[in-house]
Amino acid sequence: MDTSVQRDLVKEAEKLNIKEKAILILSEVLFTENILEEIKTYRVLLLRFCDSKKSQKYLLGAFEKLVGDVYHDKLFNSSMLILKQFYDEDILDEESILEWAAKESKKYVGKDMSKKIHEKVAKFTTWLKEA
Numbered sequence: 001m002d003t004s005v006q007r008d009l010v011k012e013a014e015k016l017n018i019k020e021k022a023i024l025i026l027s028e029v030l031f032t033e034n035i036l037e038e039i040k041t042y043r044v045l046l047l048r049f050c051d052s053k054k055s056q057k058y059l060l061g062a063f064e065k066l067v068g069d070v071y072h073d074k075l076f077n078s079s080m081l082i083l084k085q086f087y088d089e090d091i092l093d094e095e096s097i098l099e100w101a102a103k104e105s106k107k108y109v110g111k112d113m114s115k116k117i118h119e120k121v122a123k124f125t126t127w128l129k130e131a
Contacts, residue, residue: 003044010048020055027062033074035066039085046091056096059086061108068109068117079120087128094128101125 013019026049030042039046050056067075067082075082086092101121104114118125 006045006048009045013049019049020052021058023049023055023059024062024065027059027066028070031062031066033071035071035075035082036078036085039082039089039091043089043091046089050091053096053099056092057100059092060096060100061105064105064108064114064117068113076117076120079117080124083121084124087124097125098128 009022010019013022023046026045030045031038046059050059063082063086067079083092083097087094087097101118104111104118106114108114109117
């Protein structure tokens, strides 16, 4: 994506006062079952939108929706790799991930699915806690 287009998207989201929540829609538009590659492709754009704890929290919600619902069959088993990719690309920080991991939610997927996702990524979140 062109840098000027990215800046315009951010400015428009700020003007509408939805910058932090915009990552929910961006995630639906940008990500497919090839999310691991797409995280790298859209890294700069994601960084522009995920510059606060609140926006990172929304991205984690979008992550749950994608792996637990939209692309469940293709992405659920890769949940840990996807979360790690967000971390490795500095899109999600350790603190946001650990706060998210501390409590399952039914906001984006059902409580049971949220629990399954948290269990699936538990090795990674444990590693973050201990590192």
